[in-house]
Amino acid sequence: MQTIKIRSSQADDMLSIERLYPDAFPDEDLLPLVRQLLTEEPGILSLVAQAGVTVVGHILFTTCGITASDIKAALLAPLAVAPKWQRQGVGTALIREGLEQLKPTGIAQVYVLGDPAYYGRSGFKPETGVAPPYPLPAQWREAWQSLNLDSTSAPDHGTLMLPEPWLQPALWRP
Numbered sequence: 001m002q003t004i005k006i007r008s009s010q011a012d013d014m015l016s017i018e019r020l021y022p023d024a025f026p027d028e029d030l031l032p033l034v035r036q037l038l039t040e041e042p043g044i045l046s047l048v049a050q051a052g053v054t055v056v057g058h059i060l061f062t063t064c065g066i067t068a069s070d071i072k073a074a075l076l077a078p079l080a081v082a083p084k085w086q087r088q089g090v091g092t093a094l095i096r097e098g099l100e101q102l103k104p105t106g107i108a109q110v111y112v113l114g115d116p117a118y119y120g121r122s123g124f125k126p127e128t129g130v131a132p133p134y135p136l137p138a139q140w141r142e143a144w145q146s147l148n149l150d151s152t153s154a155p156d157h158g159t160l161m162l163p164e165p166w167l168q169p170a171l172w173r174p
């Protein structure tokens, strides 16, 4: 397999990112969200996976707070890998590198809404204490997960306080 390089995204990756998302998510338009996060929000960790000169994967982490808690948290989303490059470890490598980069920044908890069979492989566990910004439909409850990055005890209640681009109910229901 061709070597994959994981690096921070740059402004001139936008065209590649704009091509990647419709490819990875043919039924969902996440580009407005991704554009808004990348251009308007501070506190975003954005990494791309590059094979040769081609961007084949992208991950975003949005730093955020939790009500009734002073710990720093992050939301992992979205994560996209080009179909031709799926199941070759690219997504896992993007998650691993992102978590490594978040650790020294003092972020204690990372949350994700996604397939537990997938994110469980990277250490995420079902989250029942801290809630997402909107109530999840019953069939998505298992998909709300978290991972502890340091040895502090995880908050057992509260709600994730995310910046405005995430405050769209449509992003939180099937």
Ligand SMILES: CC(C)(COP(=O)(O)OP(=O)(O)OC[C@H]1O[C@@H](n2cnc3c(N)ncnc32)[C@H](O)[C@@H]1OP(=O)(O)O)[C@@H](O)C(=O)NCCC(=O)NCCS
Pocket: 024, 025, 078, 079, 080, 081, 082, 085, 086, 087, 088, 089, 090, 091, 092, 093, 113, 114, 115, 117, 118, 121
């Ligand atoms: C989901 C996604 C990010 C995974 O990335 P990837 O690079 O294909 O994943 P990896 O190669 O790191 O890991 C794949 C492994 O996880 C397993 N897995 C479990 N659930 C999976 C899932 N929902 N999708 C892909 N792989 C999954 C696979 O079986 C595979 O294991 P194997 O190699 O032993 O068979 C990628 O398939 C993708 O972009 N899909 C479309 C967009 C999407 O759904 N993004 C997730 C947003 S929450």
